[in-house]
Amino acid sequence: MGNNTSSSLGKSATVPVNQIQETISDNCVVIFSKTSCSYCAMAKKLFHDINVKYKVVELDMLEYGSQFQDALYKMTGEKTVPRIFINGTFIGGATDTHRLHKEGKLLPLVHQCYLKKSKRKEF
Numbered sequence: 578m579g580n581n582t583s584s585s586l587g588k589s590a591t592v593p594v595n596q597i598q599e600t601i602s603d604n605c606v607v608i609f610s611k612t613s614c615s616y617c618a619m620a621k622k623l624f625h626d627i628n629v630k631y632k633v634v635e636l637d638m639l640e641y642g643s644q645f646q647d648a649l650y651k652m653t654g655e656k657t658v659p660r661i662f663i664n665g666t667f668i669g670g671a672t673d674t675h676r677l678h679k680e681g682k683l684l685p686l687v688h689q690c691y692l693k694k695s696k697r698k699e700f
């Protein structure tokens with residue numbers, strides 16, 4: 578597919594962006610987190626409490642964590658953690674996720690993803 582340069586993504590961001598894309602398409606719920614961050618802990622606890630499995634990427638444990646964080650910034654418009662993706666789509670940080678849950682919108686997003694995966698028989 579020709580060259581993959583886009584005006585908003587510098588070359589150094591391409592590898593982490595690809596890895597992020599791969600992770601969010603392989604897992605229904607992905608939390609980009611830091612081990613030291615209590616907002617991140619809150620987000621993990623929420624998914625734990627509603628019995629939803631999630632994949633965590635701890636950016637402070639990754640050699641290229643800051644490049645990942647830059648890539649997430651380019652993809653989501655914010656550099657903060659947590660950055661949470663459901664069904665391949667960015668849904669927000671910890672506060673946004675709690676709000677979605679309160680509004681009853683979080684589980685339907687997760688279930689949509691399970692359904693999609695079960696149809697593909699990959700689940």
Ligand SMILES: N[C@@H](CCC(=O)N[C@@H](CS)C(=O)NCC(=O)O)C(=O)O
Binds near residue numbers: 614616656657658670
């Ligand atoms: N309202 C945001 C707050 C997120 C936030 O402020 N995160 C801080 C740490 S608690 C942050 O990411 N700071 C920059 C950094 O750690 O690189 C959310 O709920 O996700």
Ligand code: FES
Binds near residue numbers: 613615616658
């Ligand atoms: S709560 Fe302070 S680092 Fe996230």
